[in-house]
Amino acid sequence: MSDAPKRPRPQPTPETKFFWEGCARGELLLQKDNATGKCYFPPRPFVPGTGSTDISVVKASGRGRLYSYVINHRPPPGFTAPYAIAVVELDEGVRMMTNIVDCPQTPEALVLDMPVEVTFEKIDDEISLPLFRPAKG
Amino acid sequence: MLKPREIAVVGAAETTSLGKIPGMSNIQLHADCALNAIRDAGLKVSDIDGIACAGESPTNVAHYLGIVPKYVDGTGVGGCSFMIHVRHAAAAISAGLCKTVLITHGESGNSRIGLNRPAPNPQALAGQFEAPYGPFGPPTMFTIPVLRYLKTYGLTEEHLAMVAVIQREWSSQNTRAAMRDLTTVEGVLGSRMIAYPFRLLMCCLVTDGGGALILTSADRAKDFPNKPVYILGTGESVETPMISQMRDFTSSAAFKVAGPTAMNAAGIKHSDVDHLMIYDAFAHLPLYGLEDLGFCKPGEAAHFIWERNTAPGGKLPLNTNGGGLSYTHTGMYGMFALQESVRQMRGTADAQIKGAKVSVCHGVGGMFAASGTIVFGNE
Numbered sequence: 001m002s003d004a005p006k007r008p009r010p011q012p013t014p015e016t017k018f019f020w021e022g023c024a025r026g027e028l029l030l031q032k033d034n035a036t037g038k039c040y041f042p043p044r045p046f047v048p049g050t051g052s053t054d055i056s057v058v059k060a061s062g063r064g065r066l067y068s069y070v071i072n073h074r075p076p077p078g079f080t081a082p083y084a085i086a087v088v089e090l091d092e093g094v095r096m097m098t099n100i101v102d103c104p105q106t107p108e109a110l111v112l113d114m115p116v117e118v119t120f121e122k123i124d125d126e127i128s129l130p131l132f133r134p135a136k137g
Numbered sequence: 138m139l140k141p142r143e144i145a146v147v148g149a150a151e152t153t154s155l156g157k158i159p160g161m162s163n164i165q166l167h168a169d170c171a172l173n174a175i176r177d178a179g180l181k182v183s184d185i186d187g188i189a190c191a192g193e194s195p196t197n198v199a200h201y202l203g204i205v206p207k208y209v210d211g212t213g214v215g216g217c218s219f220m221i222h223v224r225h226a227a228a229a230i231s232a233g234l235c236k237t238v239l240i241t242h243g244e245s246g247n248s249r250i251g252l253n254r255p256a257p258n259p260q261a262l263a264g265q266f267e268a269p270y271g272p273f274g275p276p277t278m279f280t281i282p283v284l285r286y287l288k289t290y291g292l293t294e295e296h297l298a299m300v301a302v303i304q305r306e307w308s309s310q311n312t313r314a315a316m317r318d319l320t321t322v323e324g325v326l327g328s329r330m331i332a333y334p335f336r337l338l339m340c341c342l343v344t345d346g347g348g349a350l351i352l353t354s355a356d357r358a359k360d361f362p363n364k365p366v367y368i369l370g371t372g373e374s375v376e377t378p379m380i381s382q383m384r385d386f387t388s389s390a391a392f393k394v395a396g397p398t399a400m401n402a403a404g405i406k407h408s409d410v411d412h413l414m415i416y417d418a419f420a421h422l423p424l425y426g427l428e429d430l431g432f433c434k435p436g437e438a439a440h441f442i443w444e445r446n447t448a449p450g451g452k453l454p455l456n457t458n459g460g461g462l463s464y465t466h467t468g469m470y471g472m473f474a475l476q477e478s479v480r481q482m483r484g485t486a487d488a489q490i491k492g493a494k495v496s497v498c499h500g501v502g503g504m505f506a507a508s509g510t511i512v513f514g515n516e
Contacts, residue, residue, distance in 0.1 A: 007269050007270075007271060008257065008259060008264065008268040008269050009259060009269065010259055010264060010265035010266070010268070010269055011259040011260045011264070011265065012260075012265070013260050013265075016262075016265055041266075041382075042262050042265070042266050042379070042382070067285060067386070068281055068282055068283070068284045068285035068386055069281065069284060070276075070277055070280045070281055070283075070284075070332040070333055070334070070335065071332065071333035072271060072272075072273060072277045072332045073329075073330045073331060073332060073333070074273060074276070074277075074331060074332070075271070075273065076271060076273040078271070079271040079273075082333070083271060085270050085271055085272050085277055085278075085281065085332075086270075087281060087381045087386075095381055095382065096266060096381060097266060097267045097270050097272075097281075097379075097380075097381035098270055099270050099271065107333060107334075112284060112285065112288050129269055129270075
Protein backbone atom coordinates (compact mmCIF):
# COMPACT_ATOMS: atom_id res chain seq x y z
CA MET A 1 0.00 0.00 0.00
CA SER A 2 1.27 3.44 -0.91
CA ASP A 3 1.16 6.14 1.74
CA ALA A 4 0.52 8.80 -0.91
CA PRO A 5 -2.58 10.86 -0.14
CA LYS A 6 -5.72 9.63 -1.85
CA ARG A 7 -8.91 11.32 -2.89
CA PRO A 8 -11.63 11.32 -0.19
CA ARG A 9 -13.37 7.95 -0.13
CA PRO A 10 -17.15 7.88 0.12
CA GLN A 11 -18.66 5.77 2.89
CA PRO A 12 -21.97 4.21 1.82
CA THR A 13 -24.98 4.49 4.10
CA PRO A 14 -28.02 2.15 4.19
CA GLU A 15 -29.80 4.45 1.71
CA THR A 16 -26.92 4.69 -0.79
CA LYS A 17 -25.52 1.15 -0.58
CA PHE A 18 -27.32 -0.02 -3.75
CA PHE A 19 -25.74 2.81 -5.73
CA TRP A 20 -22.19 1.94 -4.70
CA GLU A 21 -22.85 -1.79 -5.18
CA GLY A 22 -23.96 -0.92 -8.71
CA CYS A 23 -20.82 1.12 -9.37
CA ALA A 24 -18.67 -1.79 -8.17
CA ARG A 25 -20.35 -3.92 -10.89
CA GLY A 26 -19.88 -1.19 -13.49
CA GLU A 27 -23.53 -0.08 -13.44
CA LEU A 28 -24.76 3.46 -12.81
CA LEU A 29 -28.02 3.02 -10.89
CA LEU A 30 -30.65 5.69 -10.36
CA GLN A 31 -33.99 5.75 -8.62
CA LYS A 32 -37.16 6.56 -10.56
CA ASP A 33 -40.50 7.96 -9.42
CA ASN A 34 -42.98 5.43 -10.83
CA ALA A 35 -45.75 8.05 -10.91
CA THR A 36 -43.90 10.43 -13.23
CA GLY A 37 -41.14 8.27 -14.70
CA LYS A 38 -38.59 10.87 -13.62
CA CYS A 39 -35.25 9.87 -12.12
CA TYR A 40 -33.74 11.63 -9.09
CA PHE A 41 -30.36 11.84 -7.40
CA PRO A 42 -28.69 11.54 -4.89
CA PRO A 43 -30.26 8.32 -3.59
CA ARG A 44 -32.97 8.25 -0.95
CA PRO A 45 -35.80 5.73 -0.47
CA PHE A 46 -38.57 8.17 -1.44
CA VAL A 47 -39.28 10.79 -4.05
CA PRO A 48 -38.06 14.28 -3.02
CA GLY A 49 -40.92 16.76 -2.99
CA THR A 50 -43.70 14.18 -2.71
CA GLY A 51 -42.44 11.57 -0.25
CA SER A 52 -43.77 8.75 -2.43
CA THR A 53 -42.13 5.37 -1.89
CA ASP A 54 -43.49 4.03 -5.19
CA ILE A 55 -40.06 3.97 -6.82
CA SER A 56 -37.84 1.64 -8.78
CA VAL A 57 -34.12 1.34 -9.32
CA VAL A 58 -33.08 1.66 -12.96
CA LYS A 59 -29.78 1.29 -14.74
CA ALA A 60 -28.82 4.60 -16.33
CA SER A 61 -27.54 4.77 -19.89
CA GLY A 62 -24.29 6.25 -18.59
CA ARG A 63 -24.53 8.94 -21.24
CA GLY A 64 -24.92 12.63 -20.74
CA ARG A 65 -23.42 16.03 -21.42
CA LEU A 66 -20.88 18.26 -19.71
CA TYR A 67 -23.05 20.73 -17.84
CA SER A 68 -20.59 23.00 -16.00
CA TYR A 69 -17.18 22.91 -14.32
CA VAL A 70 -14.24 24.75 -12.83
CA ILE A 71 -10.56 23.91 -13.34
CA ASN A 72 -8.91 23.87 -9.94
CA HIS A 73 -5.37 25.24 -9.71
CA ARG A 74 -4.95 24.73 -5.93
CA PRO A 75 -5.13 20.98 -5.38
CA PRO A 76 -6.03 19.26 -2.10
CA PRO A 77 -4.06 16.12 -1.10
CA GLY A 78 -4.68 13.28 -3.55
CA PHE A 79 -5.12 15.50 -6.62
CA THR A 80 -2.74 17.01 -9.17
CA ALA A 81 -3.61 20.45 -10.56
CA PRO A 82 -4.96 21.59 -12.85
CA TYR A 83 -8.01 19.33 -12.87
CA ALA A 84 -11.65 19.93 -13.63
CA ILE A 85 -14.38 19.49 -11.04
CA ALA A 86 -17.35 18.94 -13.29
CA VAL A 87 -21.08 18.46 -13.22
CA VAL A 88 -22.62 16.25 -15.89
CA GLU A 89 -26.29 16.03 -16.79
CA LEU A 90 -27.28 12.46 -17.57
CA ASP A 91 -29.69 11.64 -20.38
CA GLU A 92 -32.08 10.61 -17.58
CA GLY A 93 -32.16 14.26 -16.44
CA VAL A 94 -30.22 14.11 -13.18
CA ARG A 95 -26.95 15.93 -12.55
CA MET A 96 -23.94 14.70 -10.64
CA MET A 97 -20.50 15.95 -9.73
CA THR A 98 -17.61 14.07 -11.31
CA ASN A 99 -14.22 14.39 -12.97
CA ILE A 100 -13.69 14.26 -16.72
CA VAL A 101 -10.97 11.79 -17.74
CA ASP A 102 -9.24 10.95 -21.05
CA CYS A 103 -9.40 14.65 -21.89
CA PRO A 104 -7.02 17.60 -21.46
CA GLN A 105 -8.04 19.66 -18.44
CA THR A 106 -8.32 22.89 -20.41
CA PRO A 107 -11.17 25.26 -21.33
CA GLU A 108 -10.49 24.48 -24.99
CA ALA A 109 -10.97 20.72 -24.54
CA LEU A 110 -13.74 20.91 -21.97
CA VAL A 111 -16.57 22.30 -24.05
CA LEU A 112 -19.95 22.74 -22.37
CA ASP A 113 -22.63 20.36 -23.64
CA MET A 114 -20.13 17.94 -25.18
CA PRO A 115 -21.36 14.32 -24.93
CA VAL A 116 -19.79 12.26 -22.15
CA GLU A 117 -20.07 8.67 -21.00
CA VAL A 118 -19.47 7.01 -17.66
CA THR A 119 -16.38 5.03 -16.76
CA PHE A 120 -15.62 3.58 -13.34
CA GLU A 121 -12.40 4.02 -11.36
CA LYS A 122 -11.94 1.24 -8.84
CA ILE A 123 -10.84 2.61 -5.46
CA ASP A 124 -11.16 -0.70 -3.55
CA ASP A 125 -13.44 -3.76 -3.49
CA GLU A 126 -16.41 -1.75 -2.22
CA ILE A 127 -16.01 1.59 -3.99
CA SER A 128 -15.72 2.37 -7.69
CA LEU A 129 -16.17 6.04 -8.54
CA PRO A 130 -18.28 7.02 -11.55
CA LEU A 131 -16.13 9.31 -13.71
CA PHE A 132 -16.93 10.54 -17.20
CA ARG A 133 -14.99 10.79 -20.46
CA PRO A 134 -15.76 12.31 -23.85
CA ALA A 135 -18.25 9.98 -25.55
CA LYS A 136 -16.86 7.79 -28.32
CA GLY A 137 -18.59 7.87 -31.68
CA MET B 138 -47.48 38.72 11.07
CA LEU B 139 -44.58 41.02 11.85
CA LYS B 140 -45.36 44.55 10.68
CA PRO B 141 -42.87 46.95 9.05
CA ARG B 142 -41.20 49.29 11.62
CA GLU B 143 -42.26 47.14 14.59
CA ILE B 144 -38.62 46.28 15.42
CA ALA B 145 -35.46 48.39 15.19
CA VAL B 146 -31.69 48.01 15.25
CA VAL B 147 -30.46 50.15 18.14
CA GLY B 148 -26.87 48.93 18.39
CA ALA B 149 -24.39 48.02 15.66
CA ALA B 150 -20.62 47.64 15.61
CA GLU B 151 -17.81 45.68 14.04
CA THR B 152 -14.75 44.37 15.84
CA THR B 153 -12.31 47.05 16.93
CA SER B 154 -10.06 46.11 14.04
CA LEU B 155 -10.53 44.06 10.87
CA GLY B 156 -8.16 42.04 8.71
CA LYS B 157 -5.41 40.31 10.64
CA ILE B 158 -6.18 40.04 14.37
CA PRO B 159 -3.67 37.55 15.80
CA GLY B 160 -4.37 38.74 19.35
CA MET B 161 -7.96 37.45 19.48
CA SER B 162 -9.49 33.99 19.34
CA ASN B 163 -12.77 33.23 17.59
CA ILE B 164 -14.88 33.62 20.76
CA GLN B 165 -13.11 36.85 21.73
CA LEU B 166 -13.94 38.31 18.32
CA HIS B 167 -17.64 37.65 19.12
CA ALA B 168 -17.19 39.37 22.48
CA ASP B 169 -15.21 42.33 21.09
CA CYS B 170 -17.92 43.33 18.61
CA ALA B 171 -20.68 42.46 21.11
CA LEU B 172 -19.24 44.82 23.70
CA ASN B 173 -18.75 47.50 21.03
CA ALA B 174 -22.40 47.15 19.97
CA ILE B 175 -23.66 47.20 23.57
CA ARG B 176 -21.66 50.43 24.12
CA ASP B 177 -22.98 51.83 20.83
CA ALA B 178 -26.53 51.23 22.08
CA GLY B 179 -25.79 52.73 25.50
CA LEU B 180 -26.77 49.46 27.16
CA LYS B 181 -25.27 47.20 29.83
CA VAL B 182 -24.42 43.55 29.20
CA SER B 183 -27.17 42.63 31.66
CA ASP B 184 -29.77 44.36 29.47
CA ILE B 185 -29.37 41.66 26.80
CA ASP B 186 -32.01 38.93 27.17
CA GLY B 187 -31.66 37.24 23.77
CA ILE B 188 -28.58 35.78 22.05
CA ALA B 189 -28.16 34.69 18.44
CA CYS B 190 -24.96 33.75 16.67
CA ALA B 191 -23.31 31.40 14.18
CA GLY B 192 -19.78 30.01 14.12
CA GLU B 193 -19.94 29.69 17.89
CA SER B 194 -22.92 28.19 19.69
CA PRO B 195 -25.15 30.67 21.52
CA THR B 196 -24.22 28.75 24.67
CA ASN B 197 -20.55 29.68 24.16
CA VAL B 198 -21.31 33.33 23.54
CA ALA B 199 -23.86 33.67 26.37
CA HIS B 200 -21.49 32.03 28.83
CA TYR B 201 -18.49 34.07 27.67
CA LEU B 202 -20.43 37.34 28.05
CA GLY B 203 -21.98 36.22 31.35
CA ILE B 204 -25.60 36.26 30.23
CA VAL B 205 -28.38 33.74 30.93
CA PRO B 206 -30.79 34.67 28.12
CA LYS B 207 -34.52 34.03 27.63
CA TYR B 208 -34.11 33.54 23.89
CA VAL B 209 -31.40 31.73 21.90
CA ASP B 210 -30.97 31.17 18.16
CA GLY B 211 -28.09 29.09 16.86
CA THR B 212 -29.24 28.97 13.25
CA GLY B 213 -26.04 28.15 11.39
CA VAL B 214 -26.61 27.96 7.66
CA GLY B 215 -23.48 29.82 6.61
CA GLY B 216 -22.83 33.47 5.94
CA CYS B 217 -26.48 34.57 5.79
CA SER B 218 -27.21 33.13 9.23
CA PHE B 219 -27.18 36.68 10.61
CA MET B 220 -29.93 37.88 8.28
CA ILE B 221 -31.96 34.92 9.50
CA HIS B 222 -31.08 35.76 13.12
CA VAL B 223 -32.44 39.28 12.52
CA ARG B 224 -35.64 37.78 11.14
CA HIS B 225 -36.11 35.36 14.03
CA ALA B 226 -35.18 37.97 16.62
CA ALA B 227 -37.72 40.43 15.20
CA ALA B 228 -40.42 37.75 15.41
CA ALA B 229 -39.36 36.77 18.92
CA ILE B 230 -39.42 40.35 20.22
CA SER B 231 -42.78 40.93 18.54
CA ALA B 232 -44.13 37.78 20.18
CA GLY B 233 -42.89 38.88 23.59
CA LEU B 234 -40.31 36.12 24.03
CA CYS B 235 -37.62 38.65 24.89
CA LYS B 236 -36.92 42.38 24.67
CA THR B 237 -33.33 42.99 23.55
CA VAL B 238 -31.50 40.56 21.27
CA LEU B 239 -27.76 40.57 20.62
CA ILE B 240 -26.65 38.96 17.32
CA THR B 241 -22.93 38.27 17.02
CA HIS B 242 -20.50 37.16 14.37
CA GLY B 243 -16.80 36.66 14.96
CA GLU B 244 -14.44 34.58 12.92
CA SER B 245 -10.72 34.08 13.06
CA GLY B 246 -10.85 33.18 9.38
CA ASN B 247 -7.28 34.19 8.61
CA SER B 248 -5.40 33.60 11.89
CA ARG B 249 -7.55 30.53 12.62
CA ILE B 250 -7.32 30.78 16.40
CA GLY B 251 -10.03 28.76 18.15
CA LEU B 252 -11.96 28.39 14.92
CA ASN B 253 -14.84 25.90 14.92
CA ARG B 254 -14.75 24.06 11.62
CA PRO B 255 -16.47 20.67 11.44
CA ALA B 256 -14.53 17.91 9.67
CA PRO B 257 -16.01 16.69 6.35
CA ASN B 258 -18.22 13.65 6.84
CA PRO B 259 -17.63 10.88 4.26
CA GLN B 260 -21.11 9.47 4.98
CA ALA B 261 -22.91 12.76 4.29
CA LEU B 262 -24.39 13.09 0.81
CA ALA B 263 -21.78 15.73 -0.05
CA GLY B 264 -19.09 13.42 1.35
CA GLN B 265 -20.24 10.58 -0.89
CA PHE B 266 -21.20 12.42 -4.05
CA GLU B 267 -19.00 15.55 -4.17
CA ALA B 268 -15.89 15.28 -1.97
CA PRO B 269 -14.35 12.36 -3.97
CA TYR B 270 -14.06 14.65 -7.02
CA GLY B 271 -11.69 17.12 -5.41
CA PRO B 272 -13.62 20.27 -4.52
CA PHE B 273 -11.32 22.21 -2.21
CA GLY B 274 -13.13 24.98 -0.43
CA PRO B 275 -15.59 27.57 -1.69
CA PRO B 276 -13.47 28.75 -4.69
CA THR B 277 -13.97 25.34 -6.31
CA MET B 278 -17.63 24.83 -5.34
CA PHE B 279 -19.46 28.15 -5.27
CA THR B 280 -18.07 28.78 -8.75
CA ILE B 281 -19.20 25.56 -10.46
CA PRO B 282 -22.51 26.88 -11.90
CA VAL B 283 -20.90 29.94 -13.48
CA LEU B 284 -19.74 28.58 -16.85
CA ARG B 285 -23.32 27.42 -17.43
CA TYR B 286 -24.60 30.88 -16.44
CA LEU B 287 -22.15 32.62 -18.80
CA LYS B 288 -23.01 30.31 -21.70
CA THR B 289 -26.78 30.64 -21.13
CA TYR B 290 -26.62 34.42 -21.40
CA GLY B 291 -23.72 34.86 -23.81
CA LEU B 292 -21.51 36.53 -21.18
CA THR B 293 -17.74 36.47 -20.74
CA GLU B 294 -15.05 36.49 -18.07
CA GLU B 295 -14.80 40.27 -18.61
CA HIS B 296 -18.31 40.63 -17.20
CA LEU B 297 -17.29 38.79 -14.03
CA ALA B 298 -14.16 40.93 -13.76
CA MET B 299 -16.17 44.16 -13.96
CA VAL B 300 -18.06 43.24 -10.77
CA ALA B 301 -14.74 43.26 -8.91
CA VAL B 302 -13.56 46.45 -10.64
CA ILE B 303 -16.60 48.46 -9.57
CA GLN B 304 -16.52 47.20 -6.01
CA ARG B 305 -12.97 48.56 -5.77
CA GLU B 306 -14.39 51.94 -6.66
CA TRP B 307 -16.53 51.61 -3.55
CA SER B 308 -13.87 50.12 -1.28
CA SER B 309 -11.48 52.92 -2.23
CA GLN B 310 -13.86 55.21 -0.30
CA ASN B 311 -13.89 53.02 2.83
CA THR B 312 -11.16 53.59 5.40
CA ARG B 313 -11.56 50.12 6.93
CA ALA B 314 -11.56 48.22 3.62
CA ALA B 315 -8.72 45.74 3.18
CA MET B 316 -8.22 46.37 -0.55
CA ARG B 317 -8.55 50.01 -1.59
CA ASP B 318 -6.50 50.32 -4.79
CA LEU B 319 -8.50 50.75 -7.97
CA THR B 320 -8.17 48.01 -10.57
CA THR B 321 -9.24 47.27 -14.14
CA VAL B 322 -10.82 44.39 -16.05
CA GLU B 323 -7.32 43.55 -17.34
CA GLY B 324 -5.97 43.73 -13.79
CA VAL B 325 -8.59 41.27 -12.55
CA LEU B 326 -8.14 38.88 -15.48
CA GLY B 327 -4.36 39.07 -15.02
CA SER B 328 -4.49 38.07 -11.35
CA ARG B 329 -3.59 34.51 -10.37
CA MET B 330 -5.88 31.72 -11.59
CA ILE B 331 -7.62 30.04 -8.65
CA ALA B 332 -10.31 27.89 -10.29
CA TYR B 333 -11.00 28.69 -13.93
CA PRO B 334 -12.75 30.96 -14.77
CA PHE B 335 -12.13 32.55 -11.34
CA ARG B 336 -9.02 34.63 -10.77
CA LEU B 337 -7.84 35.79 -7.37
CA LEU B 338 -9.52 39.20 -7.59
CA MET B 339 -12.89 37.58 -8.37
CA CYS B 340 -12.66 35.74 -5.00
CA CYS B 341 -13.35 37.10 -1.54
CA LEU B 342 -10.73 38.00 1.03
CA VAL B 343 -9.92 35.75 3.98
CA THR B 344 -9.78 37.89 7.11
CA ASP B 345 -10.34 38.03 10.86
CA GLY B 346 -13.15 40.12 12.30
CA GLY B 347 -16.73 40.25 13.43
CA GLY B 348 -19.81 42.35 13.92
CA ALA B 349 -22.79 42.57 16.24
CA LEU B 350 -26.31 43.98 16.12
CA ILE B 351 -28.78 44.77 18.90
CA LEU B 352 -32.52 44.68 18.17
CA THR B 353 -35.43 45.83 20.26
CA SER B 354 -39.00 46.96 19.75
CA ALA B 355 -39.40 50.20 17.82
CA ASP B 356 -41.45 51.83 20.56
CA ARG B 357 -38.37 51.65 22.82
CA ALA B 358 -35.95 52.57 20.03
CA LYS B 359 -36.30 56.35 20.35
CA ASP B 360 -34.78 56.19 23.84
CA PHE B 361 -31.44 54.99 22.42
CA PRO B 362 -28.51 57.26 21.47
CA ASN B 363 -28.46 56.39 17.75
CA LYS B 364 -30.98 56.98 15.00
CA PRO B 365 -33.13 53.82 14.94
CA VAL B 366 -32.90 51.65 11.85
CA TYR B 367 -36.20 49.88 11.31
CA ILE B 368 -36.79 46.36 10.06
CA LEU B 369 -39.26 46.72 7.18
CA GLY B 370 -39.29 43.16 5.90
CA THR B 371 -37.47 39.83 6.20
CA GLY B 372 -37.11 36.58 4.29
CA GLU B 373 -35.22 33.28 4.50
CA SER B 374 -34.84 29.95 2.72
CA VAL B 375 -32.54 27.01 2.00
CA GLU B 376 -32.01 24.95 -1.12
CA THR B 377 -29.29 22.29 -1.12
CA PRO B 378 -26.07 21.38 0.70
CA MET B 379 -24.60 20.21 -2.64
CA ILE B 380 -23.74 22.73 -5.33
CA SER B 381 -24.09 19.99 -7.96
CA GLN B 382 -27.76 19.62 -6.99
CA MET B 383 -28.72 23.29 -7.37
CA ARG B 384 -32.01 23.16 -9.29
CA ASP B 385 -31.08 25.85 -11.80
CA PHE B 386 -27.42 26.76 -12.38
CA THR B 387 -28.43 30.27 -13.49
CA SER B 388 -30.58 31.13 -10.46
CA SER B 389 -30.81 30.43 -6.73
CA ALA B 390 -34.11 28.92 -5.57
CA ALA B 391 -33.36 30.15 -2.03
CA PHE B 392 -32.71 33.72 -3.25
CA LYS B 393 -36.04 33.64 -5.07
CA VAL B 394 -37.85 32.85 -1.83
CA ALA B 395 -35.92 35.01 0.64
CA GLY B 396 -35.66 38.19 -1.45
CA PRO B 397 -39.26 38.57 -2.62
CA THR B 398 -40.59 37.47 0.80
CA ALA B 399 -38.66 40.31 2.43
CA MET B 400 -39.60 42.92 -0.16
CA ASN B 401 -43.27 41.93 -0.13
CA ALA B 402 -43.34 42.05 3.69
CA ALA B 403 -41.83 45.53 3.52
CA GLY B 404 -44.44 46.58 0.96
CA ILE B 405 -41.79 48.15 -1.27
CA LYS B 406 -41.19 48.25 -5.00
CA HIS B 407 -37.74 47.91 -6.59
CA SER B 408 -37.79 51.62 -7.39
CA ASP B 409 -38.09 52.36 -3.63
CA VAL B 410 -34.67 50.81 -2.94
CA ASP B 411 -31.94 53.42 -2.42
CA HIS B 412 -29.13 51.07 -1.39
CA LEU B 413 -28.45 47.39 -1.93
CA MET B 414 -26.07 44.87 -0.41
CA ILE B 415 -25.66 41.46 -2.07
CA TYR B 416 -23.30 39.06 -0.35
CA ASP B 417 -20.38 38.67 -2.75
CA ALA B 418 -18.21 35.75 -1.77
CA PHE B 419 -17.35 35.58 -5.47
CA ALA B 420 -17.90 37.93 -8.39
CA HIS B 421 -20.95 36.11 -9.74
CA LEU B 422 -23.06 36.49 -6.60
CA PRO B 423 -24.20 40.07 -7.34
CA LEU B 424 -25.34 38.89 -10.79
CA TYR B 425 -27.49 36.11 -9.37
CA GLY B 426 -28.75 38.41 -6.58
CA LEU B 427 -29.75 41.26 -8.87
CA GLU B 428 -31.71 38.87 -11.08
CA ASP B 429 -33.26 36.63 -8.42
CA LEU B 430 -34.44 39.64 -6.40
CA GLY B 431 -35.96 41.13 -9.54
CA PHE B 432 -33.75 44.21 -9.92
CA CYS B 433 -32.73 42.89 -13.36
CA LYS B 434 -34.25 40.39 -15.79
CA PRO B 435 -32.44 37.04 -16.15
CA GLY B 436 -29.17 37.55 -17.99
CA GLU B 437 -29.19 41.34 -17.71
CA ALA B 438 -27.36 41.93 -14.40
CA ALA B 439 -23.87 41.84 -15.93
CA HIS B 440 -24.84 44.54 -18.42
CA PHE B 441 -26.53 46.55 -15.62
CA ILE B 442 -23.23 46.52 -13.69
CA TRP B 443 -21.12 47.12 -16.81
CA GLU B 444 -23.20 50.24 -17.54
CA ARG B 445 -22.27 51.58 -14.07
CA ASN B 446 -25.76 51.48 -12.56
CA THR B 447 -24.32 50.02 -9.31
CA ALA B 448 -21.13 52.13 -9.27
CA PRO B 449 -20.59 55.36 -7.34
CA GLY B 450 -23.03 57.87 -8.85
CA GLY B 451 -25.23 55.09 -10.30
CA LYS B 452 -28.95 54.69 -9.68
CA LEU B 453 -28.64 51.55 -7.53
CA PRO B 454 -25.54 51.72 -5.28
CA LEU B 455 -24.48 48.13 -4.58
CA ASN B 456 -21.99 46.80 -2.02
CA THR B 457 -20.89 50.26 -0.97
CA ASN B 458 -18.34 48.99 1.55
CA GLY B 459 -16.50 47.16 -1.27
CA GLY B 460 -18.06 43.83 -0.34
CA GLY B 461 -16.46 40.51 0.50
CA LEU B 462 -14.23 41.01 -2.51
CA SER B 463 -12.57 44.17 -1.17
CA TYR B 464 -13.84 45.21 2.31
CA THR B 465 -13.47 42.12 4.44
CA HIS B 466 -14.53 38.46 4.40
CA THR B 467 -14.03 36.38 7.51
CA GLY B 468 -15.78 33.30 6.18
CA MET B 469 -19.35 34.32 7.07
CA TYR B 470 -19.58 37.79 5.55
CA GLY B 471 -23.32 38.41 5.99
CA MET B 472 -22.86 40.37 9.22
CA PHE B 473 -20.65 42.89 7.40
CA ALA B 474 -23.30 43.44 4.73
CA LEU B 475 -25.82 44.09 7.54
CA GLN B 476 -23.41 46.53 9.23
CA GLU B 477 -23.04 48.53 6.00
CA SER B 478 -26.82 48.67 5.52
CA VAL B 479 -27.21 49.94 9.08
CA ARG B 480 -24.48 52.56 8.56
CA GLN B 481 -26.17 53.72 5.36
CA MET B 482 -29.51 54.01 7.15
CA ARG B 483 -27.91 55.89 10.05
CA GLY B 484 -26.15 58.18 7.59
CA THR B 485 -22.69 57.27 8.89
CA ALA B 486 -21.19 55.18 6.05
CA ASP B 487 -17.83 56.16 4.56
CA ALA B 488 -19.38 56.06 1.08
CA GLN B 489 -22.68 57.49 2.28
CA ILE B 490 -25.58 57.55 -0.20
CA LYS B 491 -27.20 60.92 0.38
CA GLY B 492 -30.83 60.75 1.39
CA ALA B 493 -30.98 56.92 1.38
CA LYS B 494 -34.17 55.76 3.10
CA VAL B 495 -34.47 52.07 2.16
CA SER B 496 -31.67 49.49 2.11
CA VAL B 497 -32.03 45.86 1.01
CA CYS B 498 -29.46 43.49 2.46
CA HIS B 499 -29.32 40.07 0.81
CA GLY B 500 -27.24 37.17 2.05
CA VAL B 501 -26.16 33.76 0.87
CA GLY B 502 -25.10 30.80 3.01
CA GLY B 503 -22.95 27.85 2.04
CA MET B 504 -22.59 27.45 -1.73
CA PHE B 505 -26.03 28.71 -2.78
CA ALA B 506 -27.25 26.54 0.11
CA ALA B 507 -29.19 29.16 2.05
CA SER B 508 -30.39 32.72 1.89
CA GLY B 509 -31.65 35.52 4.11
CA THR B 510 -32.82 39.01 3.18
CA ILE B 511 -33.53 42.05 5.35
CA VAL B 512 -35.12 45.30 4.23
CA PHE B 513 -34.09 48.24 6.43
CA GLY B 514 -35.54 51.72 6.56
CA ASN B 515 -34.84 54.89 8.56
CA GLU B 516 -38.26 56.54 8.49
